[in-house]
Amino acid sequence: MTSNDTLVKVENLKMYFPVTAGVLRKKVGDVKAVDGVNFEVKKGETLGLVGESGCGKTTTGRCILRLYEITEGKILFEGQDLAKMKQSELRSMRKDMQLIFQDPYASLDPRMTAGGIIGEPMKVHNLVKGGKEYQDQVDALFKLVQLEPYMAERFPHEFSGGQRQRLGIARALATRPKLIICDEPVSALDVSIQTQIITLLIRLREEFNLTYVFIAHDLSVVRHISDRVAVMYLGRVVEITDSDELYDHPLHPYTQALLSAVPIPDPAVDRQRKRILLTGDVPSPMRPPPGCTFHPRCHMATDACRESKPEGRDVGHGHWVACHRV
Amino acid sequence: MKAVNDLSYYVNKGESVAVVGESACGKSVSALSIMRLIPYPPGIIVGGEIIFKGKDLLKISEQEMQSVRGNQIAMVFQEPSTSLNPVLTVSLQLRETLELHRGLDKQAAEEEATKLLKLVGIPDADKRVTDYPYQFSGGMQQRIMIAMGLSCNPELIIADEPTTSLDVTVQAQLLELIDNLRAQFGTAIILITHNLGIVARYVDRVNVMYAGKMVETGPTDDIYSAPKHPYTIGLIGSVPRLDMPRKRKLYVIDGLPPHLARLPGGCSFHPRCHYAIDRCRQEVPALYELGKDHMAACFRSQEMEDLLKKERVA
Structure with missing residues (x-):
């Protein structure tokens, strides 16, 4: 069931990467990077995807764009299943979905000029006619992300980290996409530059009615920009709800621990807060623990958690959580 | 450099x-x-x-x-x-x-x-x-x-x-x-x-540095509750906080930190500072004593509290 205002719907998405060993590259197991994820993103909405490193948030983002051949599941973009499409069909869809990468140093071709980088998507998708229109569009994109059009002649290494991230954003906007996957767009940047980029992303969202999937590990940043947030742990979504609800009434013990670990930059407030310190590390996604994958680190775990996987359920007002103890 | x-x-x-x-x-x-x-x-x-x-x-x-x-x-x-x-x-x-x-x-x-x-x-x-x-x-x-x-x-x-x-x-x-x-x-x-x-x-104490220099130093509680240097104020105000309303407008420090080999004249922070006056462009501020152990390198640090108050009203 997909209503009209849904842009993306992900159903039972699984992405396993094979692990091989020996000279014959025999398959010895799977890294279950994403293991049965469901969610939907409405038009004009920003969905935050949070979790620790290795929880599968980046893989999920890339699966939505079908940058990987997914193992199982459906990705419905405006009702069409991307997972079943041929490469040629996908190509024309791709202009509607773009990606902003984490590392602005690695995601810009060092041998292309800034103008060339931003203009290329328009050429690839035949969005402009003639040199004049192309040049006008490139100039407009530069201004949109608060860079000067004369910088188009420069190469990526002549820009600072924050400016490069602006280039990455301009490139993503070049095809007038409907959906942008922002994969940790600010985590490589300094605090003052982070704020500039977040403010820019929010402004652009309003100006072009964009839909974002905002992937990040910094919960305070995610809360600031997202309408709804999905918390991931070891390849699964453990809780989804709207931002305010998640931060005011987190239900899953993992969400609670994650939130309590985020420091508040005010000693008077921070010293008053109760902390749930998680013990241990995230288990290997090659050998996830049985039952609820979070149980070895959970302070509320019971026998049921060790034996069976909790099914997700809606506890009201679109607050979805997968935990036996809720 | x-x-x-x-x-x-x-x-x-x-x-x-x-x-x-x-x-x-x-x-x-x-x-x-x-x-x-x-x-x-x-x-x-x-x-x-x-x-x-x-x-x-x-x-x-x-x-x-x-x-x-x-x-x-x-x-x-x-x-x-x-x-x-x-x-x-x-x-x-x-x-x-x-x-x-x-x-x-x-x-x-x-x-x-x-x-x-x-x-x-x-x-x-x-x-x-x-x-x-x-x-x-x-x-x-x-x-x-x-x-x-x-x-x-x-x-x-x-x-x-x-x-x-x-x-x-x-x-x-x-x-x-x-x-x-x-x-x-x-x-x-x-x-x-x-x-x-x-x-x-x-x-116990926080030292804030900018472009190779100390711009503010003081006991932790003072720095967070009453920062006196515009850079510190910016740093504190620019991070989204879990205990504040979600749609709160963040304080944006414009521009980029200067290249250390090409520092601007006067106070190094003045090109990014909302409060810069002519003096900031010409002279380098020393650290001013503002309280017990609390110092800031800003010509306007003494009036900062009033400036912030006025801004809040506006």
Whole structure:
């Protein structure tokens, strides 16, 4: 069931990467990077995807764009299943979905000029006619992300980290996409530059009615920009709800621990807060623990958690959580 | 290029102090200078004193320095995966310091190494001590670095961005660990970080650096409740906070930090400052005393409270 205002719907998405060993590259197991994820993103909405490193948030983002051949599941973009499409069909869809990468140093071709980088998507998708229109569009994109059009002649290494991230954003906007996957767009940047980029992303969202999937590990940043947030742990979504609800009434013990670990930059407030310190590390996604994958680190775990996987359920007002103890 | 220019700060016995600033503000260079680890050439300490327990570390011989380094002052670096030797076992790397500085024999050093790993909370320490660094996760590797730092009961630990590359939950574990160890052993700590948020809870005093200089220093509570330098105000206001309304407008510090070889005239912060006046463009502000231990390098720091109040009303 997909209503009209849904842009993306992900159903039972699984992405396993094979692990091989020996000279014959025999398959010895799977890294279950994403293991049965469901969610939907409405038009004009920003969905935050949070979790620790290795929880599968980046893989999920890339699966939505079908940058990987997914193992199982459906990705419905405006009702069409991307997972079943041929490469040629996908190509024309791709202009509607773009990606902003984490590392602005690695995601810009060092041998292309800034103008060339931003203009290329328009050429690839035949969005402009003639040199004049192309040049006008490139100039407009530069201004949109608060860079000067004369910088188009420069190469990526002549820009600072924050400016490069602006280039990455301009490139993503070049095809007038409907959906942008922002994969940790600010985590490589300094605090003052982070704020500039977040403010820019929010402004652009309003100006072009964009839909974002905002992937990040910094919960305070995610809360600031997202309408709804999905918390991931070891390849699964453990809780989804709207931002305010998640931060005011987190239900899953993992969400609670994650939130309590985020420091508040005010000693008077921070010293008053109760902390749930998680013990241990995230288990290997090659050998996830049985039952609820979070149980070895959970302070509320019971026998049921060790034996069976909790099914997700809606506890009201679109607050979805997968935990036996809720 | 002046990476650090005319910087002064102090740490009392058993105290924890934060040095906060963005990339390339000179915070790490100042720490490396304390340890005399600045490679020469190209780096050179052109002036100043680094007094540790009454002795100027810049005047003593390299040999004397070696007995200070690792022994009385230890350092924990940002990326544990690159600061541990990948081809040596953890046990061997821990033993190295123990045998060198504390003169333990192999057997005793081995036992001590296991004890240290237990202390920093590594599960199955007696088995894992013979593992190689790659067999540990990032958080565990940083615990090993801390164990190494602690191995000679130093009086000062300099932690350079100890949790930056780690996940929030692991970050919280490690800061809590460092704080407990300080309480237990009375070790003084210099915590270098770019994140004002993480230090709030754990340090007694905060030093804020910008473009190689100290711009504000003071007791933690004063810095967060009544910051006086526009840069500090910006840093605090620019981070989204969980305890504030979600749609709150963030304070944006415009522009970029200056290149250290091409610093603007006057106050280095003036091109990005909302409050800059003509004087800021011409003169370099000294640190003004604003309260007990609280100083800020800003000509307008005294009127800052009124300026902020007016802004809030507007």
